[in-house]
Amino acid sequence: MRGYLLKRLAQTIPVLFGISVLVFSMLHLAPGDPADLLLGSESTPESVAQLRQEMGLDRPLPVQYAAWAGRIVQGDFGRSTVLNREVLPEILKRFKNTLVLTSGALVFAIVFGIGIGILAAVYHQTLFDSVAMLIALAGLSMPTFFTGIVAILIFAMGLQILPSAGMYPARGGDFFDLLRHLLLPAITLGAVSAAILARMTRSAMLEVIQQDYVRTARAKGVGEHRIVWVHALRNASITIVTVLGMQIGYLLGGSVITEAVFSWPGLGQMMVRAIQARDYPMVQGGVLLIAVSFVFINLAVDLIYAWLDPRIRYS
Amino acid sequence: MITHPDQHQAASQSTPPPPLLEVKNLTTEFSTYAGTLRAVDGVSLSLSPGEVFGVVGESGSGKSVTALSIMGLIRRPGRIVSGSVQLRDHGDLLTKSHADMRKIRGDLISMIFQEPMTSLNPVFRVGWQIAEALRLHRNMTKPEAAEQAVELLDRVGIGSPRQRAREFPHQLSGGMRQRVMIAMAMACAPSLLLADEPTTALDVTVQAQILDLMIQLKDRDGAAILLITHDMGVIAEMAQKVAVMYAGVVMEEAAVGDLFDNPMHPYTQGLLDSIPHGTSRGKALKAIPGIVPNLLHLPTGCRYRDRCPAAHAPCARAEPPLHQMSGTTHRVRCWLHHPEPPK
Numbered sequence: 001m002r003g004y005l006l007k008r009l010a011q012t013i014p015v016l017f018g019i020s021v022l023v024f025s026m027l028h029l030a031p032g033d034p035a036d037l038l039l040g041s042e043s044t045p046e047s048v049a050q051l052r053q054e055m056g057l058d059r060p061l062p063v064q065y066a067a068w069a070g071r072i073v074q075g076d077f078g079r080s081t082v083l084n085r086e087v088l089p090e091i092l093k094r095f096k097n098t099l100v101l102t103s104g105a106l107v108f109a110i111v112f113g114i115g116i117g118i119l120a121a122v123y124h125q126t127l128f129d130s131v132a133m134l135i136a137l138a139g140l141s142m143p144t145f146f147t148g149i150v151a152i153l154i155f156a157m158g159l160q161i162l163p164s165a166g167m168y169p170a171r172g173g174d175f176f177d178l179l180r181h182l183l184l185p186a187i188t189l190g191a192v193s194a195a196i197l198a199r200m201t202r203s204a205m206l207e208v209i210q211q212d213y214v215r216t217a218r219a220k221g222v223g224e225h226r227i228v229w230v231h232a233l234r235n236a237s238i239t240i241v242t243v244l245g246m247q248i249g250y251l252l253g254g255s256v257i258t259e260a261v262f263s264w265p266g267l268g269q270m271m272v273r274a275i276q277a278r279d280y281p282m283v284q285g286g287v288l289l290i291a292v293s294f295v296f297i298n299l300a301v302d303l304i305y306a307w308l309d310p311r312i313r314y315s
Numbered sequence: 316m317i318t319h320p321d322q323h324q325a326a327s328q329s330t331p332p333p334p335l336l337e338v339k340n341l342t343t344e345f346s347t348y349a350g351t352l353r354a355v356d357g358v359s360l361s362l363s364p365g366e367v368f369g370v371v372g373e374s375g376s377g378k379s380v381t382a383l384s385i386m387g388l389i390r391r392p393g394r395i396v397s398g399s400v401q402l403r404d405h406g407d408l409l410t411k412s413h414a415d416m417r418k419i420r421g422d423l424i425s426m427i428f429q430e431p432m433t434s435l436n437p438v439f440r441v442g443w444q445i446a447e448a449l450r451l452h453r454n455m456t457k458p459e460a461a462e463q464a465v466e467l468l469d470r471v472g473i474g475s476p477r478q479r480a481r482e483f484p485h486q487l488s489g490g491m492r493q494r495v496m497i498a499m500a501m502a503c504a505p506s507l508l509l510a511d512e513p514t515t516a517l518d519v520t521v522q523a524q525i526l527d528l529m530i531q532l533k534d535r536d537g538a539a540i541l542l543i544t545h546d547m548g549v550i551a552e553m554a555q556k557v558a559v560m561y562a563g564v565v566m567e568e569a570a571v572g573d574l575f576d577n578p579m580h581p582y583t584q585g586l587l588d589s590i591p592h593g594t595s596r597g598k599a600l601k602a603i604p605g606i607v608p609n610l611l612h613l614p615t616g617c618r619y620r621d622r623c624p625a626a627h628a629p630c631a632r633a634e635p636p637l638h639q640m641s642g643t644t645h646r647v648r649c650w651l652h653h654p655e656p657p658k
Contacts (some may be wrong), residue, residue, distance in 0.1 A: 212433040218388055219428075220448045220499065221421030224413075234438045310483040311436060 001313055012295055019291045020072065023284050024065050061273065072288070078281035082274070087285040091267060095289055097167060098266035102251045104186030109193035109247060114240060116194075117201025121261030122228055124206060132198065139195030147194070148188040148261035155184060157179050165263035185262040189255055193247040197240065204239035208232045226263065238309050249294055333403055335539050336362040336385070336507055341398035343377075343384045352610040354380040356563035360541070364506065365533070365588070367540045369554030371547060371586065375607045377563040378543040382509040385541070386426055387416040402507070422452040425500035431492035435484035441495045442468070442480025448502040448515070467498040473529060481517075488579070490521035496526060504536040511543045526553055547590055551575060556644075559583045562608055562618045565637060569645040579647040581625045596607035617650070629656035 035051040036043055054060050064276060070076070077087035116136070120129045139147075156164035163169070163181050208214065209232050215233045256268030263269075267286055274282035306313045317341040320637065355377040362368045370378045378489035381613040383389050385400050387408060400408040402423065408416065420426075428434045436444060445467055446460035455463065461480070471494040484492055493513065500508055514522035526549065533540055542553055550557050551571060558568040559582065567580040578584045585603040605622040608614060614621050620630040629635075637648045650656035 079374060212430055213436040215388065216428065216434045216499075217436070217447075217495070219386060219420055219426040221419070221451050222447065223415045223417055231436055231439075235436070238438075311437060311485050 001306065006298060007070060008302055012299055014204040015295050016292065018297070019288065021065070024068055025280065026284060026287070027060070027280050041147040046192075049131045050197060056249045061307055062121045065283060074152070077288075080274075080279050080282045082277045082282070087281045091270070091282070091289055092118065094270045096263065097264065098252065098255055098259070100167070100182065101185055101189060101255055101264055101266055102248070104182045104189030105188075105193065105251050105255075106248060107272040108186050108190035109197055109251075110244070112190075113194035113197025116203050117198040117240075118205055118228065118233065120198065120202040121205030121209065129202075129228070133202070136195040136198040138198070139191045142191070144188060144192065145261055147191050148185070148258060151184045151188055168267060185258050185264055188261070189251060189258040192254075193251060196247065197243060201236065201240050201242045204236035205232055208235045211235070238305065241301055241304050241308065245297060248297050252293060252297075318598070334361040334363060334401075335366075335403050336360070337399075337401040338381075338385065338399070339399045341384055341400065342382065342396045343380050343389055343393060344396050344640070346392040346394075347611075348615045350611050353396075355384060356562055357398070358560070358563075358565055360565075361557060362507070362539045362541060364539055365537050366556065367530075367542055367554045369550040369557040370541065370543045370560055371545060371550055371557060373545060373607050375562075375610075376560040378560055379511050381560070382426060382511050382541060382543055384432060385480075385509060386420060386424060387411070388420075388426075418452070421448045421500075421505075423504045423505055424509065425503070426509040427496045427500045427513050429515050431467045431489050431496055431516060433601070434496055435492055438483055438574060440481055440483055441487065441627070445480075445495065445499045445502055448499055449473040450505045456514040460580075463502070464498070467502055468495070468655070470532075471495070471501075472524075475499075489517055490525065493521075494528065497525070497532065498600075500538065501532050501538075505536070506538055508538050508540045509543070510540055512545070513542075514549065515546070522549075529551035529553075547586060559586065562613065563610060564618065564648065565646075566577050566619065567645075567647045568650070569643075573643065573645050577645075579645065579652050580619075580649050581623045581651075582619050585622075606658065617648075625651060629658075632657040 012294060020131060030168065035055060035057060039047055039051060049058075056064055059067075079085065080087050082089065083159045122131045123129050131295065148233050152164045155162040162184050164184070167181050168177050205228075209227075214227060214231055217227050219230075224284070255264075255266055256272060259262065259266040259268045260272070267290070271283065271286045338358060338360040341358045342353060342356055344351050344353050356521070358377070358381055360368065360370075360381075370380050370381065380389070380393070381568065384395050385408065389395055395409055395493065400409055402419070405423070406421065408419065411419070418642050434621070435441065442461055442464040446455075446457070447463035448462040449455045449463050450457065451459070465476045465480050468479055473479050473494055474489060479487070479491070487495065493516075497513075508529070514525050517525060529540065530553065531623070532544050539551075542549070544550060554571050555570070557574050557578065558565045559574075561567065561582050567574065567583045569577075572585065575587070578587055582603070585601075588601045589603060591600055603622055608618060608621065614631075616629075616631040616633055617623070617626070617635055620626040623630065627650075635650045635653055635656075637646050638653050639646045640652065
């Protein structure tokens with residue numbers, strides 16, 4: 001297991017390098033000279049040249065990359081050209097909010113998606129199964145912005161039991177206020193993932209339940225409850241974790257729309273603004289952070305795999 | 316805990332012991348979109364303690380379904396329609412609740428399957444899988460059961476059992492996996508072992524070892540074995556009694572010696588003829604023409620008549636009953652051997 005861990009950790013290094021090169025290149029692939037763009041209509045050739053020198057843009061690209069990467073490694077993500085503040089604290093603050101939203105969505109997706117999937121498999125070809133899969137199909141088919149708006153219409157405008165925007169009330173609030181604010185956006189964001197998980201869990205469980213080793217367990221005298229939750233789920237979880245890993249990535253990236261609908265002060269919203277304002281350091285920092293989290297989520301999924309499936313661990 | 320029938324054996328020594336297992340008129344059906352098919356159609360079998368009873372037949376003859384019916388492991392869309400499965404001292408298994416059957420399975424009756432590759436759970440250590448049976452039926456603690464599992468692995472001839480117990484199924488060879496299956500099945504010293512093609516998936520050299528092992532353990536624990544196979548050679552070596560099944564019914568039943576010396580049913584004769592011998596070298600292998608009939612569309616009369624070289628007029632008129640030949644235990648379902656075939 002330790003060998004696998006080290007091997008898998010080593011594999012992240014080239015990936016991280018590739019990401020950093022791509023993120024660095026963004027600045028240079030975008031049309032126009034960054035210094036030109038920054039100075040805007042007031043630029044003179046002299047001021048542009050001066051800024052280029054200040055920013056190091058006149059040096060060869062590999063040198064620029066090395067200098068940039070060196071600063072990134074030390075936690076210096078540069079200054080936002082629009083806010084004129086350090087990028088890292090800004091994006092971390094926003095990223096934290098996005099993580100809260102994503103985690104909420106994930107909890108919803110896991111509890112309802114996997115739970116309903118297992119029950120649908122256990123009660124295969126019953127009314128519960130049919131209704132659950134119909135709801136899952138509906139959840140899968142509805143775009144996030146639509147689900148969000150409907151949720152606001154019903155629970156915030158109509159029943160007026162849940163807030164429609166923000167993370168806290170304007171006067172500030174405690175953990176329970178956060179939960180109240182989190183409920184609608186988390187369900188909205190997690191709905192599609194829950195639906196996908198429910199369907200995948202159900203089919204994975206149905207497949208596993210037909211395997212010979214489940215029959216062996218029954219022949220041993222194992223009860224149905226234990227068959228489902230121990231013998232079958234452990235095998236089905238290999239599929240479920242794969243889907244879950246992809247869904248976490250989707251939730252992180254897909255939170256942009258939910259954040260916009262519910263005015264959630266997350267990284268997604270901030271990124272949209274930074275892109276519109278051509279705030280390159282901010283965009284670079286945000287993209288880098290999201291990409292790196294993807295890499296580590298995948299790493300975590302692979303390690304969970306190895307823990308779940310000894311055939312991976314020992315091969 | 317359930318009492319083992321063996322514990323009552325002493326009391327009944329003067330009279331011939333009642334059968335350990337008595338299956339009567341067992342009928343199991345499966346509902347399919349095309350209709351209801353009867354995979355097992357009125358099968359009756361009787362096993363004495365310590366006996367090996369062979370069941371032979373081609374694929375689809377209902378051998379495995381018979382075993383699964385005895386175990387109470389028939390699942391939707393299948394169901395047992397009629398019959399009884401009497402286990403000595405425990406009554407009719409077909410009338411037991413799910414909870415009662417769970418206590419019997421793996422304790423009084425165990426089963427091993429054809430495919431050792433897929434019959435073990437790939438994500439649990441083999442020691443854990445053996446120990447589970449002990450924890451379920453013997454109320455052992457985890458460490459006790461784990462220790463017992465190591466001992467069982469040793470008993471089924473697995474070297475360095477302590478280390479093997481910590482391994483996963485994919486780390487073991489096919490023969491070793493089948494040994495693990497046997498260790499699991501024998502963990503609670505059952506009085507009846509159902510072995511469904513236990514050696515079919517194994518190398519020939521390993522087959523003999525596994526069969527020897529089953530006999531050893533049977534003699535040690537005094538278990539009876541219902542041995543399902545399509546291999547007449549395995550039957551000749553292992554069984555005392557044998558039933559030949561075809562399309563869900565028993566065609567012929569006899570002591571093993573009788574069956575091999577004097578096969579009466581044309582189907583049994585066909586099965587025995589299709590075993591290659593040294594003298595058949597250079598000649599074409601014999602085979603029974605045709606295939607097992609679709610159970611949804613059985614021929615009228617005898618269900619073997621389409622393939623039978625001895626088919627004659629009565630065979631189309633009615634299905635022959637399983638007729639007991641006078642003065643023997645030999646029973647055969649064929650109009651050729653019936654005193655009153657339909658005119």
